[in-house]
Amino acid sequence: MSPDRTPAHPTTAPAHGQATTAGRGQDVIHNIGYRGYEGPRLGRSYARRALFTQSLRGSYGLGRSAKSKVLPMLLFAAVCVPAAILVAVAALTKSKELEVGYAEYVLLMQPLLGIYLAAAAPQAISMDLRFKTTPLYFSRPMERSDYVAAKYAALSAALFLFTAVPVLIMYVGALLVKLDFGDQTKGAVQGLVFCALFALLHAAIAAWIAALTPRRGFGIAAIIVAITVPYFLITALQGIALTSDNSGAIGWLGLGSPGTLLDGIQSRFLDGRSGFPDAQTLTGTQGAVYLVVFVALVACFYALLLRRYRKAGL
């Protein structure tokens, strides 16, 4: 007992001396007075929207320190500038179409998108775990599912913007240099659909990985690995399949990584140029399977993400 009590002496002793100084401080605060809040309380859906906006802005470093704006903005510039160059080239060469298709452009930019995602997802998700901010969210009206929905939507939207803006730059540029309006509009719409698919799948994967670790560094590395390694692996396997006269397997192999999955979908359904070896496109059955796998993957990673938060914090 005495170890408990002895340190209590210094706390009780200065209390009297302080009472006067603290009392003066309190007087100042007294004069300002406490005002209650009688206004509206907008509840869950409002909180979800507010969290979405805040996370989306945060993915580009807005509302955060100047330092944290550098990387997203540099990467954003890096995906936009080539789009502008493509337009300039089309204008100079007076060609009938852009050198690179809309969806194809997004696929070409994959390494940059991967880096951006690897930086944005841990920022949006791991940091709340690392600094244990999640209990503050869950002690408020929102449910865990609201939190997950807002974070996933924000990450998807951030990635969508990241890919859609260059597509729009190409489209506006294409119209300015008077390429065929119908062709370009159709291509751009398909490109935007592809951006959305790309964002939904990759955000789900990255969000789940980021939710597994409170460490930003691990998150970044794991996301880059998860996105690039399967892609290169599958592309290599497809190459082997082609050289070993198993070209029928190329389409099925493509299911094995998010990158090739999306590549297959865009070449089959969005009039894109296939990035597969031999520029193979999918058969009807393969196309259907690709779509089913796409939906299943997104749903699966989202469910995993929800499950991750069932026990997180508080």
Added chain:
Amino acid sequence: MIAIESLSKRFPRVTALDRLTVGIEPGVTGLVGANGAGKSTLIKILLGLSPASEGTASVLGMDVATQGGAIRERVGYMPEHDCLPPDVSATEFVVHMARMSGLPATAARERTADTLRHVGLYEERYRPMGGYSTGMKQRVKLAQALVHDPRLVLLDEPTNGLDPVGRDEMLGLIRRVHTDFGISVLVTSHLLGELERTSDHIVVIDGGKLLRSSSTAEFTQRTAVLAVEVTDTDEHPDGTAALRTALRKAGLVPHEPAPDSAMAPGAGHLVTLDIGGEAQGADESVFDTVRDTAAELGLGLVRMEQRRHQISEVFTERSAGDVA
């Protein structure tokens, strides 16, 4: 404010709460228990985040099992652990948390400015929180729990990690949350001593069971102790002993010096005597008697201090008795 009715929470290996029944009235209530006594589990259940194994609980008249969201809208929560991202400023952070509680953007900003000022954060609120002292961080944590003007706040170990001065300030602040802001407080601590100064009512739990629930005044009155320190003079080389004898003549009952009092430095120069037990009015005459006695002896009166920490002894004795 809170009604808990034979509430149990069992985990596969441990029973965190065991048929706990207790009512909590408006005001400041201290929830005391050792680590693992079930305090955090109770808070989780009260916020509607964890279902109870059996029993019921209601907060602000709402059932925790079915109206968790509505409860959380009107209740604030300050966690025990660190929960502040270091790269945002207190203002941005608290505004965000206000919006998470459902406040519209403008209201969130106004309430944030008000609340941060009330908890005593001024210029530093625009700086990233990574550079804050523990005391400042605790203030921000308190502010985010108060920003939506809840009717009740649950504070989990708010004095953890604070130095004595910071602890006193935090305890004063908690007191003001009730007296000035009109918000009821449930504050947990494993130190009874610090809760008795802020709380109107104290609930002690141990091993998920209720040990005791009673008003603080009841105990303070019974156990208040006056400690007097005097100087030695040539006439009275042992001033303490002289005072003790004189006080006994004056009809007071000073405590005998504890045999091991020499162990604690300075403790030998203290005379302690009970001043509680009788009506509160008796206190002042005791102070006068002590002062006059010391003056007559020509001793320098270094300090007279009313101590209350012995409450903890009462509780421990009682809880030991209750358990047995």
